[in-house]
Amino acid sequence: MRQTDLFTKTRKETPSDEVSKNAQLLIRAGYIYKEMAGVYALLPLGLRVVENIKKIVREEMNSITGQEILMTSLQRKELWEKTDRWDDANVDVWFKSALAAGGEVGFGWSHEEPIGEMMKGYIASFRDLPIYTYQFQNKLRNELRAKSGIMRGREFLMKDLYSFSLGKEDHDTFYQSVIAAYKRVFDRTGVGEDTFVTFASGGAFTQYSHEFQTICTAGEDVIYINREKNIAINKEVLNDDTLNDLKVSRDELEEVKTAEVGNIFDFGTKKSEELGLMYANEAGKSTPVWLGSYGIGITRLMGVIVEKYADEKGLVWPKSIAPFQVHLISLAGEHEEVKKEAERLYEELVERGIDVLYDDRNVRAGEKFADAELIGIPQRLVVSEKTMAQGGIESMDRMTGATTMIPEGRVLELLKKD
Amino acid sequence: MRQTDLFTKTRKETPSDEVSKNAQLLIRAGYIYKEMAGVYALLPLGLRVVENIKKIVREEMNSITGQEILMTSLQRKELWEKTDRWDDANVDVWFKSALAAGGEVGFGWSHEEPIGEMMKGYIASFRDLPIYTYQFQNKLRNELRAKSGIMRGREFLMKDLYSFSLGKEDHDTFYQSVIAAYKRVFDRTGVGEDTFVTFASGGAFTQYSHEFQTICTAGEDVIYINREKNIAINKEVLNDDTLNDLKVSRDELEEVKTAEVGNIFDFGTKKSEELGLMYANEAGKSTPVWLGSYGIGITRLMGVIVEKYADEKGLVWPKSIAPFQVHLISLAGEHEEVKKEAERLYEELVERGIDVLYDDRNVRAGEKFADAELIGIPQRLVVSEKTMAQGGIESMDRMTGATTMIPEGRVLELLKKD
Numbered sequence: 008m009r010q011t012d013l014f015t016k017t018r019k020e021t022p023s024d025e026v027s028k029n030a031q032l033l034i035r036a037g038y039i040y041k042e043m044a045g046v047y048a049l050l051p052l053g054l055r056v057v058e059n060i061k062k063i064v065r066e067e068m069n070s071i072t073g074q075e076i077l078m079t080s081l082q083r084k085e086l087w088e089k090t091d092r093w094d095d096a097n098v099d100v101w102f103k104s105a106l107a108a109g110g111e112v113g114f115g116w117s118h119e120e121p122i123g124e125m126m127k128g129y130i131a132s133f134r135d136l137p138i139y140t141y142q143f144q145n146k147l148r149n150e151l152r153a154k155s156g157i158m159r160g161r162e163f164l165m166k167d168l169y170s171f172s173l174g175k176e177d178h179d180t181f182y183q184s185v186i187a188a189y190k191r192v193f194d195r196t197g198v199g200e201d202t203f204v205t206f207a208s209g210g211a212f213t214q215y216s217h218e219f220q221t222i223c224t225a226g227e228d229v230i231y232i233n234r235e236k237n238i239a240i241n242k243e244v245l246n247d248d249t250l251n252d253l254k255v256s257r258d259e260l261e262e263v264k265t266a267e268v269g270n271i272f273d274f275g276t277k278k279s280e281e282l283g284l285m286y287a288n289e290a291g292k293s294t295p296v297w298l299g300s301y302g303i304g305i306t307r308l309m310g311v312i313v314e315k316y317a318d319e320k321g322l323v324w325p326k327s328i329a330p331f332q333v334h335l336i337s338l339a340g341e342h343e344e345v346k347k348e349a350e351r352l353y354e355e356l357v358e359r360g361i362d363v364l365y366d367d368r369n370v371r372a373g374e375k376f377a378d379a380e381l382i383g384i385p386q387r388l389v390v391s392e393k394t395m396a397q398g399g400i401e402s403m404d405r406m407t408g409a410t411t412m413i414p415e416g417r418v419l420e421l422l423k424k425d
Numbered sequence: 426m427r428q429t430d431l432f433t434k435t436r437k438e439t440p441s442d443e444v445s446k447n448a449q450l451l452i453r454a455g456y457i458y459k460e461m462a463g464v465y466a467l468l469p470l471g472l473r474v475v476e477n478i479k480k481i482v483r484e485e486m487n488s489i490t491g492q493e494i495l496m497t498s499l500q501r502k503e504l505w506e507k508t509d510r511w512d513d514a515n516v517d518v519w520f521k522s523a524l525a526a527g528g529e530v531g532f533g534w535s536h537e538e539p540i541g542e543m544m545k546g547y548i549a550s551f552r553d554l555p556i557y558t559y560q561f562q563n564k565l566r567n568e569l570r571a572k573s574g575i576m577r578g579r580e581f582l583m584k585d586l587y588s589f590s591l592g593k594e595d596h597d598t599f600y601q602s603v604i605a606a607y608k609r610v611f612d613r614t615g616v617g618e619d620t621f622v623t624f625a626s627g628g629a630f631t632q633y634s635h636e637f638q639t640i641c642t643a644g645e646d647v648i649y650i651n652r653e654k655n656i657a658i659n660k661e662v663l664n665d666d667t668l669n670d671l672k673v674s675r676d677e678l679e680e681v682k683t684a685e686v687g688n689i690f691d692f693g694t695k696k697s698e699e700l701g702l703m704y705a706n707e708a709g710k711s712t713p714v715w716l717g718s719y720g721i722g723i724t725r726l727m728g729v730i731v732e733k734y735a736d737e738k739g740l741v742w743p744k745s746i747a748p749f750q751v752h753l754i755s756l757a758g759e760h761e762e763v764k765k766e767a768e769r770l771y772e773e774l775v776e777r778g779i780d781v782l783y784d785d786r787n788v789r790a791g792e793k794f795a796d797a798e799l800i801g802i803p804q805r806l807v808v809s810e811k812t813m814a815q816g817g818i819e820s821m822d823r824m825t826g827a828t829t830m831i832p833e834g835r836v837l838e839l840l841k842k843d
Binding site: 012013014015016040042043044046047048049050051054057072074075076077078079080081082083099100102103104105106107108112114121125126128129135138140145147149150151152153161162 | 430431432433434458460461462464465466467468469472475490492493494495496497498499500501517518520521522523524525526530532539543544546547553556558563565567568569570571579580
């Protein structure tokens with residue numbers, strides 16, 4: 008894409024109403040637009056990153072035989088009353104509205120209830136199980152405070168997966184396969200090394216729940232980790248019982264600030280019993296379905312990646328989710344030969360299917376370099392009089408800052424699409 | 426995909442609470458799930474159709490240099506008050522909710538205001554224009570009645586495109602290019618022949634607006650058309666003035682029922698003036714931007730396609746948007762050879778990248794055929810003892826019902842991916 012065609016522009020000033028690094032940088036670089044606190048629109052660059060993250064998550068959900076669907080934002084009061092999750096006293100993040108036709112509707116902040124209710128139409132016998140289904144859905148949560156940029160939004164994109172299993176054994180096996188798939192997601196998006204499967208407080212059904220916590224100074228959580236034993240414990244359950252259960256002592260643990268990028272809820276049969284989601288087992292006996300739900304905050308993950316990799320110059324994207332792979336910068340000025348060479352290279356990269364942002368703007372070199380650093384595309388290629396005199400193109404790795412000269416004839420070979 | 430892996434099942438009974446053909450068939454065939462009146466979740470088959478329609482629309486929007494973004498559902502009251510579109514007396518489809526942090530928010534039913542407001546940050550000079558940007562966004566509308574299935578939902582997917590132009594001439598040129606792109610969308614999705622660019626009542630700025638109306642007995646509109654002259658007039662503006670303007674007489678016009686699949690609003694400079702969306706022209710003078718908005722109801726279009734093509738046996742999808750291209754049906758029963766042949770063929774089709782739904786269920790032939798007709802995949806392939814004895818596979822075209830025997834060696838050649 009030509010940068011002259013991109014409608015967004017970078018901003019030098021840090022938005023005065025944002026305290027989080029992720030929102031400051033993403034707004035300055037033109038990835039997101041703040042509609043109101045905790046509510047951000049995705050601009051062309053931001054949407055590309057989100058779609059890249061979704062693609063990775065979708066591949067991993069499909070690999071564990073998840074079937075993609077899309078539930079609705081509008082929610083029926085009567086349904087959520089069944090599980091006692093309609094009342095604001097029990098769930099304090101509902102947005103609710105009057106319905107013109109009479110009554111009241113809510114806006115989905117999670118989807119266990121409607122998915123469980125829907126499955127009553129598709130689950131009758133043990134032969135219908137297991138079912139694994141997921142969605143990428145725009146969640147709405149009426150948060151009192153929203154100061155963490157896209158890490159905690161009032162509106163945000165979530166991947167939520169739901170499992171419907173015959174019994175505890177199948178349920179536990181799938182539960183473990185989700186943990187493995189989540190690890191692959193975090194590895195592939197560049198935060199795997201800093202992400203820990205963390206013991207947290209359980210619900211009505213289980214002693215513990217599992218959270219995926221990524222080390223992040225901007226995070227809202229505190230966990231205690233032991234890297235060698237690969238143990239992580241949320242502060243909320245750090246007590247003698249937990250330490251005993253996990254066979255670790257307090258002084259072996261390191262305190263770190265983290266952000267929760269994924270979570271897993273084991274509902275056992277509790278919610279199915281409330282909703283009446285039953286199947287006939289082999290003996291014909293009506294039996295409650297085992298239910299699990301598994302979330303990854305897509306836009307939150309994007310925010311955590313920003314926080315982890317960004318430096319004082321701007322954003323730094325891992326290749327797997329970057330909006331473009333290559334930022335081609337032409338320092339042509341009045342030099343027709345340089346311009347011709349940059350145009351030729353751009354056309355060739357596009358033809359080979361390489362995602363390239365081409366800075367063809369008529370602005371000075373310093374502005375181009377500063378913008379490239381702010382936008383954070385992994386590889387910067389510069390074509391100038393100087394590089395042409397040296398018979399090549401200058402390549403810079405945004406993450407390491409390492410610069411190399413690539414001989415003109417080898418550029419395409421080195422940029423082959425993976 | 427193996428049908429035994431698909432969690433949805435077909436239903437024989439027509440849902441008693443649905444009067445529209447599209448909702449009845451889509452629910453029976455397992456494409457959608459009714460959450461409440463006018464609110465439908467997309468099941469795996471339904472999501473595939475929607476994604477196929479989006480892909481076509483996205484290609485056409487990109488072809489006219491649209492840049493994809495994603496605005497938010499949550500809307501600021503203060504912004505919509507500027508254009509006098511917050512008050513329920515002026516806009517009667519708002520969902521509104523209290524904000525926990527204080528104040529009130531709305532849920533987006535259209536996005537001219539937030540996009541116009543946002544563009545104030547990206548439009549300063551004539552050099553920044555034109556800008557064309559679009560999104561696929563989940564619209565929420567508090568409709569009093571919702572009886573047309575996915576043709577008029579309280580929650581539905583819309584593609585909305587917005588144009589920001591320098592002046593009338595550029596604006597009009599782009600406006601015409603959108604009309605051409607929309608025609609390509611409707612041609613490619615199979616409703617082109619029945620879709621008319623229709624003169625409808627204008628807004629504050631223009632005498633007429635343009636609607637894309639598709640002939641559809643389930644539609645809510647009435648238009649008057651002359652196919653030879655390629656003229657279409659919405660009933661609401663059928664009067665002597667309009668007939669004079671369009672140089673057509675009443676008796677040359679045929680009355681047809683239609684559904685509006687696309688619309689175009691020419692705001693001129695009115696909304697920009699209200700929002701203060703200005704640019705500095707070449708002489709440095711502050712000048713209002715010309716604004717147009719252009720919608721296609723993605724899920725509505727899906728509903729119209731259902732209404733147009735479905736027959737007494739079920740759904741019939743045009744190839745371009747079908748959830749799968751091929752429905753492979755194995756009538757193996759106890760015959761291991763038939764099963765082996767069907768499995769072999771399935772694996773080969775998958776390997777060649779052909780989207781195939783493979784009915785590997787252990788149910789009787791009549792049920793498989795009835796389900797295949799209800800689901801409506803364009804090409805049905807049957808492998809049975811009988812077809813194997815004849816040395817081939819039976820192919821049926823769902824739209825025409827035409828049946829042919831394909832010699833075993835030629836199946837893959839005939840199914841080459843387009």
